[in-house]
Amino acid sequence: MNALEALVNPLTTLAEETRLTLANLADAATDLAVPSVRLGVTGLARAGKTVFLTALVHNLVHGGRLPLFSAASGHRMTGARLQPQPDDAVPRFDYEAHVRSLVSERIWPESTRQVSELRLTIDYESASYFHRKLGPGRLHLDLIDYPGEWLLDLPLLGKDYATFSAEAMQRARAENRAEIAAPFLKILAATDANAEESEPAAQELAANFKTYLAACRADAHALSMLPPGRFLMPGDLDGSPALTFAPLDIPADAAPARTGTLRAMMERRYEAYKTHVVRPFFRNHFARLDRQIVLVDVLHALNAGPHAIADLETALTEVLGAFRPGKRSWLSSILSRRIDRILFAATKADHLHRTDHDRLELILKRLVARAEEKATFKGAEVEVLAMAAVRATREATVKHRGEALPAILGTPLPGERLNGDTYDGKTEIAMFPGDLPDDPESLFGQADSVSEALRASFQTAQADLQFLRFRPPELDKTAEGLTLSLPHIRLDRALEFLIGDRLA
Template structure:
């Protein structure tokens, strides 16, 4: 039996190398990871990207489409049998139906395979027929990605950092009181442990609603089938000094923290994240700016932590053959650019680049190509200029999400220098002095798409060119 199991593993290993050889040389695969924290627009991004790669009339910035090298594109079953399929058709119907609405956001890992038939350019195209390239798009919550930073943390270190971060936040007041009142040395009481974990989960949920980004562990907010399990029943506790006795509340919280890393975070890294070779990180930067300097600084720290989880750099040909991946290209995309007039887009891009400077430098040093961009995967507004107090205001007009009314909106001007936002955020300023940045929630508008056209967008073609254009 043991010899049979070993033989099976050898055979499967050889088959894996064979599959890697076939993919590397005959039908190569790009695994594109799409992530971002809550409300960044991951579901809409993937849906619009796929729709615009199938019908490329609005993709002039994608050179392979503009030059006619994409013969066809079509959806196929995803290769991972245990990963749910991204529900592209349902999400597209939600965005393009007669009464369009934003689809439900990402709550777990899903995947979609889009395959291309490509015509070679130049003399090579005269002697070779079309080749096939597969694009596997992997959607996963950014909250889960934040958990990868826990791998190098001890329970005491994580607890201390979290509790320090929560000090002074009104959303954390109830939890901090409960954590300080907990008898850490007492024998574990499961009811008390669940109550403390529930209080911490409510704290995380309130902070996310207030615009904060670094809310770990991520599965507390998106538990899936782990809801109510011991692996999600722990919380940070203040350091008391000395070793807590076996069976005590603190020792059990520490054990469950380690179990969370081993049984939740490690499998996610091994089965999904470690296989990504192109990555787009979507960021609701406008939402953070609207929430204030603390939210912007929290976002900067969270994004830097996310990049610490990546393995940026080039994959060698042998590594690709053996199924080993490194993230070769990373796009930092500030979403909802359609909420601003186009004259503000360059400023939004500059702020995005400055916010990610530390993470970008680390990725660049490792050999990865990085870029920052302001995009809207689905354009929900139109631009117009209105008269106001004898002057002209550059506004956007759209359908309000709250009540469906049409309204013109002037969000204000972003600063020319990103330091005007990032410096107060780093210094801990409670609000923006002399400035007020508003954000309006728009709903998608009814669309009339001509044959061969995907949904309207802003710079989605340029994002696609950066992420996969070199392989097309």
């Protein structure tokens, strides 16, 4: 990015871009001995970020079955081991605890709540005869785990408070949100934006706004467009003024606020949120990524209905709009880092029979179509696949009324319900999850409000689909008592796309 681009880019200023360039130069200097790849791992709530990272490391360290990962299948990867991470101020991803949860306790680990990092060093032999003569290769894979909700904050850097408020109010009054937002809208209707600033009023509005956002994210609605993202996972900023604001009912082109008013107070805190929360995340973590995987729980949105699908499409477009995609070159990697490969992965493919995996990929491809076109235009490579970082089910064929049906076998989590039965977390069952539609377009509407025809098509599809949450699998052991690696679906394909070329 040149100086002119930095001036017009809403995410960066000239001074900000200068700081990023200096940071990239420092990273490049350390890469002279051993090159590194910074891989961002993100996704909205419950998409499986922690599980993906744990499974990736476990399979690489323990020599898992990765037939489509050429460095492993070609026996060129000679080892992988964890190393101290390079960023001392970033929490370490607690890999050991997450493995213990998956393997020993057979429970899913806690979700991502903050940025964390892990360094995996891979030893390999080059596929090139010339490079093999120079000796064995080594690559640092720096894995940066962060909540996808934080990505939705990055577009706020280019929006003033009036624009943010107008967009938030438009969403809150939409067909599918008005009832959820009713308590917040009621309090807002009784609020005078030009009244004298008041801490109790600000706290009441912020608390009701956060309650509304949390309700939107609940399973019944599964909505995704919920900025500001840190409101749902405040961490040590909980209760701070920077997280105690809410949108007001003002137009996007409203005149400047009068000093000392509630609106001026909200606007000041919104700007503080951008300065102290959003911009440091962009500068310290996001702008330093080389490659990115975005995990998407498509099935969760399908369960919730057409509004959840439409909201997910909007969120994914916003997410990729915040990326810095571009073609990788030696000079650009030093001066201005670009994300040159982006993988969108539909998670929990093990909840479906393999005959439906292609349909799941097509639905995700349709969801990210607008975002993919933009990234590809800027020179980045984009891939879409259906995967399960940890496969919790097996496939089978069962007979029902004389008909052979493709089924999945697994142990539902305690408390899961299906057809009136509640499971105890110990009983393995066989179930037919249903079929996804052949045409993904049948799940998408063109109008602002969801049509009756679209709603009917969803109701028909939902009647045929049944998704349960399953316990992690019980791992087999070798004759020597060693635990085998975590089973997966297409984790090897994901690895090949994300880092295969760097191990060639």
